[in-house]
Amino acid sequence: MPVHDAARRMFAFIQDEGTEDAPLRLMENLAADPDLSDLVQIARRIRETLNRGAARESLLRVLFDTATDLAAITDYEKVLRTIVRRTRVLLGTDMAYISLNDYESGETYMRTTDGVITDAYRGIRMPLGTGVLGRVAAGNASAQTADYLTDPAIVRHHGIDDIVDQEGVKSLLGAPLRSGGNLMGALLVGNRYRHRFSAEEVSTVESIASLASVALNNARHLQEMHNLLSQHDATRQMLDDQVQQLEHISTHERLLTECVVAPNPLDELVSVLQTELGLAIAVLDASETKIAGDLIPSTPPVPHTEAFVATVANRSLGRIVTAGQLSEAQRRLVSRSALVLSVILLMEESRFHADQRQQSELLELLVSPTRSDSAGALRRSAKFGIRAGSQAHVSVLEVGDAELDQVLPLVRHLLGESSGIASLKDQLVVVVSGAFDGSQIHKALHQRGVRATVGFASRALDEELLASAYDAARATLDVLLALDLTNSAVHHDQLGIAGMLFRYSPAGFGSELVDTILGPLRQYDATRGTSLTETAWRYLSNDRHHDATAQDLHIHPSTVRQRVSRISQLLGSGWDAGYRKLDIQIALQMWKLRQHIQRNP
Structure with missing residues (x-):
């Protein structure tokens, strides 16, 4: 085979990337020729190198594609x-x-x-x-x-x-x-x-x-x-939330501060909390009495009710009660509000004590018999709605087992800021008002569960002030207590004959009247240790009903009949009828008054 023809075929073999049998057999035939064997070996090596290069190129292409994909x-x-x-x-x-x-x-x-x-x-x-x-x-x-x-x-x-x-x-x-x-x-x-x-x-x-x-x-x-950016975003969001929270707290603190100086601080505090929480709120004082808010405290409390106590120096002044689920942030706000409530209640307490001192001093000026500063008293009383020339009602209250410190605020709440004064004098509550008389005060206290006995008198306020009206009201109270007419309110003019005698008779007249008419009964009681005089009083007070008298004295009706029979023997028949009944009733009233005065000098 000519050399140029063999060279052409070997070049075609090198370029052939396939594995067909014809080119391979051709190269085997060429290799048999001694003159061409070396060229065939070179062609084979060249072909193998080209094939490896092509495979490497293919691999590199795949690797490049892989790298591109991974980079994306x-x-x-x-x-x-x-x-x-x-x-x-x-x-x-x-x-x-x-x-x-x-x-x-x-x-x-x-x-x-x-x-x-x-x-x-x-x-x-x-x-x-x-x-x-x-x-x-x-x-x-x-x-x-x-x-x-x-x-x-x-x-x-x-x-x-x-x-x-x-x-x-x-x-x-x-x-x-x-x-x-x-x-x-x-x-x-x-x-x-x-x-x-x-x-x-x-x-x-x-x-x-x-x-x-x-x-x-x-x-x-x-x-x-990405994690750092996420952390940065989270940190920024957290800081933004904290800034918003601080701004919210700042706004809330400003509103709470404004509550302290508001005309009605408790109502303003409740309004701020209701706007913030959207829940029913109640503000209670130390005695658990609701003083502001629309929530009605109940026992047992409604579900999700929480109380936040307002304390100063371990002393509870009151508390805020909420009805509903609260978040931790809301609890912190209400806790801050409880501190503001402490300030408000302390200020009210301070105002109360200052006002109490003013009213106590003014009361002493008005009812004192010395009238050392009439002009000053008239000027100061006008501040409380008691003006010169107008009718003034002086009421003296005995409140039994009730705490005076609790009754006095109730009376002052009734009077308001410009309808009178109320203070304590000799363990009694004394009220001077131009708008409320003793019967109105008694009714208001009765509605709040306070049993009060009230004696009151009225007169026009002038330079003489109110000493005489106070004495009349105090004497009326003494008569009511002596006659066991507790939990009632009586004007001095309603005292009746016994009261008038007790009030205006000369010294010793009452004792002489009692000894003259009731002497046999009192002597019998003194020597026998009986209670015939008390039985006569109860018997006539109950219109001569044996059963009612027995109930008052906690004895049997037959015992009442026996005692009435003995009284008739001592005072004579007909003692409980006609004009004699009037004399004996007056004498018995005077006896009761004298007993009361002796027990309460």
Whole structure:
């Protein structure tokens, strides 16, 4: 065959990338020619080199595409999944996986897998330097084994061989993952059959491992940056929330401060809280009496009711009661409001005591017989609605078992700021008012459950002031108490004959009247230790009804009849009828008054 023809055919063979039999047989025929054998060997080497180059070019193209794809992925987990999936597909292996190193424990662990079947294999953790995985993760070079379980070069770790056997793994190839000179872990591929990986396969895994290292490092940095940005956003949001919360607290504090100086501070405080919370609110004083708000306290309390106590120096002044679910922020606001309530109640308490001193001093001026400063008293009383020339009512109250410190605020609340004064004098409540007389005060206290006995008198306020009206009211109260007319209100003009006699008779007249008319009864009681005089009083007071008298005296009606019979023997028949009945009733009233005065000098 001519040399130029042989050269043309060898060039066609070199360019042919296929594996057809005709070109191969042709080259075998050419090789038989001694003159052409060397050229055929050169052509074969050239063709092999070109084929390897083409394969390398194809691999590089795949690696470039992989690098491009990995660079576009910013999610760290997705980068891991993409690497193992591309590696497995590119090499055609049964599985591929990435391990990462934990230098604190000295171990490497499975991070992401593709093609692995058993959970035990996915959860492998093994010391650095053991097995193929540990050896690659601890070193700087690739490593492989054609049959893991029979390879004597493998450094074994307890329990790992069983896991590998369960997964069915035979051959393994791994390449290290490096980042900035630091070893992060390893990229491994594996088959469930014996296989010795070629140099091209080792180079491919190493190339992918290099790309994976860069991609993982970039993804990690992006993830860290994303985390930092998220933390920054969260911190900024938290700061914004705190600023808004502080602004809200500042606004609330300003509103609470304005409550202290408002004309009606308690109502203003309730309004602020209701606007803030949208719940029913009640403000109670130290005696658990509601003094503001629309919530009606109940026993037991309604669900989700909370109380916030206003205290000063461990002394409870009152509390705020809320009905409804509260957040922690709302609880803090109500707690702050309880402090403001303490200030408001303290100020009211201070005003009350100052007002009490003023009213007590003014009362002494008005009812004192000396009238040392009439003009000043008239001027000061006008502030409380008691003006010169107008009718003034003086009421003296005895409140039994009730606490004076609790009754006095009730009376002052009734009077308001410009309808009179009220103060304590000789353990009694004394009221001077131009608008309310004793019967009105008695009715108001009765509605609040206070049993009061009230004697009152009236006169026009002038330079003589009110000493005489006070004396008349006090005397009226003494008469009511002496006659057991408790829980009642009587004007001085309603005292009747006994009261008038008691009030205006000369000294000794009452005693002489009692001794003259009731002497036999009193003497009998004194010598026998009986109660005939008291029985006569009760008997006539009950219109001579035996049963009612027995009930008052806590005795049997037959005993009343026996006592009435004895009284008739001592005073004479007809003592309980006609004009004699009037005399004896007056004498008995005078006797009761004298007894009261003797007990309460």
